[in-house]
Amino acid sequence: MGLYHSTRSAAPCVTAKQAIRRGIAADGGLFVSDALGETTIGLDDLASKSYFELAREILGALLPDYTADEIAACVDEAYNGTFASDEVTPLVPLATAPNADGVATYVLELFGGPTSAFKDVALQMLPRLMARTNSGENADEKIMIVTATSGDTGKAALAGFADAPGTGITVFYPEGKVSRVQELQMSTQEGGNVAVCGVRGNFDDAQSAVKRIFADEELAARLADEGVVLSSANSINVGRLVPQVVYYFAAYAQLLRAGSIAAGDAVEFCVPTGNFGDILAGYYAKRLGLPVSRLIVASDKNNVLFDFLTTGTYDRKRPFFTTTSPSMDILISSNLERMLYYATDGDCELVAELMAGLSAEGVYTVPEQVLARIQEVFGCGWADEDQVAAAIKHCWDANGYVIDPHTACGYHVLEELPAAPGTAARVLLSTASPYKFPRAVAGALGLFCPPDDFACMKVLEKATNTTAPAQLATLEDKPVLHTDVVDIDSMSAYVEQAASNL
Numbered sequence: 314m315g316l317y318h319s320t321r322s323a324a325p326c327v328t329a330k331q332a333i334r335r336g337i338a339a340d341g342g343l344f345v346s347d348a349l350g351e352t353t354i355g356l357d358d359l360a361s362k363s364y365f366e367l368a369r370e371i372l373g374a375l376l377p378d379y380t381a382d383e384i385a386a387c388v389d390e391a392y393n394g395t396f397a398s399d400e401v402t403p404l405v406p407l408a409t410a411p412n413a414d415g416v417a418t419y420v421l422e423l424f425g426g427p428t429s430a431f432k433d434v435a436l437q438m439l440p441r442l443m444a445r446t447n448s449g450e451n452a453d454e455k456i457m458i459v460t461a462t463s464g465d466t467g468k469a470a471l472a473g474f475a476d477a478p479g480t481g482i483t484v485f486y487p488e489g490k491v492s493r494v495q496e497l498q499m500s501t502q503e504g505g506n507v508a509v510c511g512v513r514g515n516f517d518d519a520q521s522a523v524k525r526i527f528a529d530e531e532l533a534a535r536l537a538d539e540g541v542v543l544s545s546a547n548s549i550n551v552g553r554l555v556p557q558v559v560y561y562f563a564a565y566a567q568l569l570r571a572g573s574i575a576a577g578d579a580v581e582f583c584v585p586t587g588n589f590g591d592i593l594a595g596y597y598a599k600r601l602g603l604p605v606s607r608l609i610v611a612s613d614k615n616n617v618l619f620d621f622l623t624t625g626t627y628d629r630k631r632p633f634f635t636t637t638s639p640s641m642d643i644l645i646s647s648n649l650e651r652m653l654y655y656a657t658d659g660d661c662e663l664v665a666e667l668m669a670g671l672s673a674e675g676v677y678t679v680p681e682q683v684l685a686r687i688q689e690v691f692g693c694g695w696a697d698e699d700q701v702a703a704a705i706k707h708c709w710d711a712n713g714y715v716i717d718p719h720t721a722c723g724y725h726v727l728e729e730l731p732a733a734p735g736t737a738a739r740v741l742l743s744t745a746s747p748y749k750f751p752r753a754v755a756g757a758l759g760l761f762c763p764p765d766d767f768a769c770m771k772v773l774e775k776a777t778n779t780t781a782p783a784q785l786a787t788l789e790d791k792p793v794l795h796t797d798v799v800d801i802d803s804m805s806a807y808v809e810q811a812a813s814n815l
């Protein structure tokens with residue numbers, strides 16, 4: 314009951330704790346549970362539930378081998394006092410619906426955590442969950458977290474794992490392909506167990522190399538001799554996925570409390586998407602009983618998911634664009650593999666075949682009926698760079714509300730797509746503070762942008778009468794502690810070196 318196994322083979326099975334500890338299955342697949350949907354979350358008393366109550370209930374349902382006390386402690390450590398709002402993820406109404414159909418639209422602010430991006434919601438939780446996976450024979454084992462980041466994961470993971478007992482963390486980011494604020498957030502990270510390194514390549518190169526590092530049995534054996542095991546903080550880890558399910562329910566609870574919907578009404582969620590983790594959590598929420606009329610995948614110019622969702626062919630052989638929404642500049646959306654598993658009713662053989670095709674040829678096509686099932690749940694759209702800038706401007710002009718370029722991709726798609734039939738309210742997930750990308754945002758608003766990002770933040774503060782989060786505004790005064798840069802081929806050796814320092 315509640316066991317996990319690889320998307321690529323139905324056996325062996327592991328507990329949720331083991332799945333979280335390992336991150337990725339031995340055959341390269343992602344951990345999934347066939348129990349998804351067996352337990353549902355009741356809607357009747359949802360309105361009265363706090364974020365903390367919802368988190369305890371949902372984590373308990375999806376991670377059944379953790380005790381209620383363990384879950385309660387994790388939830389408290391992760392969210393008590395770490396987020397700007399007591400709601401953790403507050404819901405803000407937009408004065409004007411982006412679309413002419415006039416369905417009430419809300420923004421779910423996911424960026425109130427310590428690094429000002431939505432990944433904090435999961436990465437404040439993952440280290441607490443991981444800390445409770447030590448038992449019996451592995452009680453003395455150390456975990457080295459290895460993560461490739463397109464910008465925001467890295468800092469959020471560093472903030473979560475810095476000085477966490479029994480754990481080290483190595484973060485790789487594509488050199489020159491993250492914003493200056495993002496880079497400084499990582500290069501100034503303190504902590505005795507952290508390593509931060511730029512990579513000459515793009516995010517997909519770095520992520521593929523990290524996957525090879527995890528699959529390297531000789532490396533694993535050498536590390537095991539030193540009492541170290543590798544694990545992942547990327548969104549493929551079950552321990553990242555599960556905490557994200559909570560805010561879909563929390564959004565619904567807030568809509569109920571505001572009187573904007575009645576229990577049972579269907580809500581549509583629009584999600585700025587890269588690795589398909591955030592939106593997959595929305596699918597899990599739906600399977601747990603949340604009334605969701607549609608989940609909209611919003612992409613930037615790297616619109617590989619849009620093409621897949623409209624044609625059934627996933628083709629990563631295409632130009633890679635560096636955009637103002639770097640955390641969505643992704644050509645391989647890893648978590649889509651989990652969706653394929655569920656959309657094929659758990660056909661591991663087919664999933665393994667498709668993933669082998671992706672790895673060898675860079676392309677796969679799903680059977681027509683599988684595409685049709687996915688399309689029943691998911692809508693899609695994308696925004697080019699001009700449309701992102703126009704969306705930021707439009708959202709400000711129409712609502713007096715400032716959004717970041719990732720959120721703006723979603724806003725644009727909401728402008729384009731009418732609400733799905735039967736939708737009572739639309740919710741746009743806002744994944745980053747606009748102050749993480751002050752240059753792009755100020756530029757879109759037609760403000761004068763000084764060459765320095767921090768001066769840009771001040772311009773933005775003045776023009777919009779909002780305040781930059783302190784943890785961003787003070788970054789420029791912090792000492793840079795990490796300056797390493799390596800080639801893709803040297804990442805493995807770098808990890809081994811960092812592990813030897815644990």
Ligand SMILES: *Cc1c(COP(=O)(O)O)cnc(C)c1O
Nearest residue numbers: 465587588589590591640744745
């Ligand atoms: C990571 C990230 C995304 C994409 O989320 P996925 O779970 O990878 O789809 C979108 N926006 C921001 C700001 C992010 O950091």
